[in-house]
Amino acid sequence: MSLTEKEIVSKCQRGETEYYEQLVNKYKRSAYFYALGMVGSVEDALDLSQEAFIRAYRSIKRFKPQYQFKNWFFRILTNLCISHLRKKRRRRVEVSTEDKEGRTMPLPDDHFNPHLLLERKEIMRQLWKALSELGNKHREIILLRDFQGLSYKQIYEILEIPVGTVMSRLHQARSRLRVKMADFM
Numbered sequence: 001m002s003l004t005e006k007e008i009v010s011k012c013q014r015g016e017t018e019y020y021e022q023l024v025n026k027y028k029r030s031a032y033f034y035a036l037g038m039v040g041s042v043e044d045a046l047d048l049s050q051e052a053f054i055r056a057y058r059s060i061k062r063f064k065p066q067y068q069f070k071n072w073f074f075r076i077l078t079n080l081c082i083s084h085l086r087k088k089r090r091r092r093v094e095v096s097t098e099d100k101e102g103r104t105m106p107l108p109d110d111h112f113n114p115h116l117l118l119e120r121k122e123i124m125r126q127l128w129k130a131l132s133e134l135g136n137k138h139r140e141i142i143l144l145r146d147f148q149g150l151s152y153k154q155i156y157e158i159l160e161i162p163v164g165t166v167m168s169r170l171h172q173a174r175s176r177l178r179v180k181m182a183d184f185m
Contacts, residue, residue: 005026034049035048
């Protein structure tokens with residue numbers, strides 16, 4: 001029998017921590033890519049997404065069941081990414097799909113057509129570059145809405161800004177991204 005997310009969280013809150021792995025498995029990929037988009041480093045994204053899971057695990061008993069776990073978790077991850085960026089005092093994030101040794105990290109859903117792979121890789125490189133040139137507020141909105149598929153309400157809950165601000169910031173972010181990608185597309 002498959003448990004709902006609320007049931008899994010409830011079990012974790014009651015001390016049945018073996019269920020937490022299901023939450024990690026459900027969100028680890030999206031958490032990693034969100035962190036990568038925010039901080040621009042493969043290693044930092046791995047560290048930050050893992051740290052967010054650890055913090056969520058330690059605080060799960062304080063989680064309020066009327067909220068969605070995903071929103072709560074991504075608020076933790078967002079705060080970690082912002083703190084990380086403040087510590088590094090970077091104004092511009094360089095996003096790379098390479099690890100420390102220079103090996104290219106695989107992009108999702110790669111097929112074996114070399115021309116399509118090359119074209120897709122170049123589009124992704126340009127997109128990550130354009131994203132890295134956006135300010136943190138615009139980048140996080142794009143990542144949450146367009147990469148994570150969250151609703152305006154969910155973004156409002158994560159970022160703690162009014163829905164109207166979410167909508168206007170998203171519009172501004174998309175406009176800026178469109179301008180940055182215009183030459184490439």
